[in-house]
Amino acid sequence: MAAQTIENYRNGAEIIRGDELCKKKTIQLLEELCLPKGLFPMEEMEEFGYNSQVGFIWLIQKKKKDHMFKPIKRAVSYAPEVTAFVEKYKLKKMTGVKTKELLLWLSVVEVYFENPSSEKLTFKTGTGLSDSFPASAFELEK
Numbered sequence: 001m002a003a004q005t006i007e008n009y010r011n012g013a014e015i016i017r018g019d020e021l022c023k024k025k026t027i028q029l030l031e032e033l034c035l036p037k038g039l040f041p042m043e044e045m046e047e048f049g050y051n052s053q054v055g056f057i058w059l060i061q062k063k064k065k066d067h068m069f070k071p072i073k074r075a076v077s078y079a080p081e082v083t084a085f086v087e088k089y090k091l092k093k094m095t096g097v098k099t100k101e102l103l104l105w106l107s108v109v110e111v112y113f114e115n116p117s118s119e120k121l122t123f124k125t126g127t128g129l130s131d132s133f134p135a136s137a138f139e140l141e142k
Contacts, residue, residue, distance in 0.1 A: 005083060005095075006049065006058045006081070006083065009049070009051040009054060009056045009058070010049065010051075011051075012051055012053055013049045013050060013051035013052075013056075014049070014050045014051075014052070015047060015048070015049045016047070016048040016049075017046060017047050017048075018045075018046075019043075019044055019045045019046075021048075022045035022046070022047065022048040022059070023042070023045060025048045025050075026040050026042070026045075026048055026059060027140070029050060029057065029086070032088075033086055033087070033088055033089065033090070033091075034088055034089050034113070034116065035089065035090075035091070035111070035113075035121075035138075036121065036135050036136075036137075036138035036139050037138075037139060037140045038138045038139045038140040038141060039091075039111065039138050040059060040078070040082065041065070041067045041078075041141070042059060042061045042065055042078055042082070043061060043062075043065050044061050044062040044063070045059060045060065045061045046060045046061060046062060047059070047060040048060075054085070055085050055086045055087055056083070056084075056085055056086075057083065057084055057085075057086055058081065058082065058083045059078075059081070059082045059083075059096075060080060060081050060082075061078065061080055061082075062080065063080055064077060064078065064079055064080055065077070065078045066078075069133075069137050069138060071134070071136070071137040072133045072134070072137045074099060074100070074133070074137075075099065075100040076097065076098070076099050076100075076108075077097070077098045077099075077100075077105065078096060078097055079095075079096035079097070079098075080096075081095070081096050082094070082095065082096035082097055083095045083096060088116075089112055089113040089116055090110070090111070090112035090113070091110065091111040091112070092109070092110045092112070093109065093110075094107075094108055094109050094110065094111070095107075099123065099125070101125070101129070106125040106126065106127060106129070107125060107126040108123050108124070108125055108126075109124055109125060109126050110122075110123070110124040110130075111123055111124075112124075113135070114132075118135075119134060119135055119136075120132040120133065120134060120135065121133055121134075121135045121137075121138060
């Protein structure tokens with residue numbers, strides 16, 4: 001289903017290919033959205049797409065990537081395809097991102113700042129549960 005969604009938004013989208021360029025573009029977009037630049041620590045990226053008319057992005061990497069955000073001891077899994085609708089301070093209707101809550105992997109459907117001056121980033125799962133963490137935990141790792 002996700003591939004179909006991407007196809008619907010390719011027309012008129014800015015599409016970048018190649019790991020280094022995709023990473024650069026992802027960081028640049030997160031900066032424009034005023035979101036932490038380390039939110040998508042993906043590897044071997046093949047494609048970054050952004051349809052600015054509707055605010056839809058997609059990130060394609062070779063294989064699933066599991067990542068540990070060490071400052072908050074949180075495991076996050078990124079599918080080979082990640083999609084989201086974006087607006088300033090917010091990612092919504094996300095697909096392809098899961099977080100481990102106790103023993104369960106839950107889909108992350110939204111990431112946002114309650115208000116622009118907030119230091120806490122809120123993550124909402126498909127079950128309706130949400131949790132907030134310091135935004136600094138999602139900055140780029142050195």
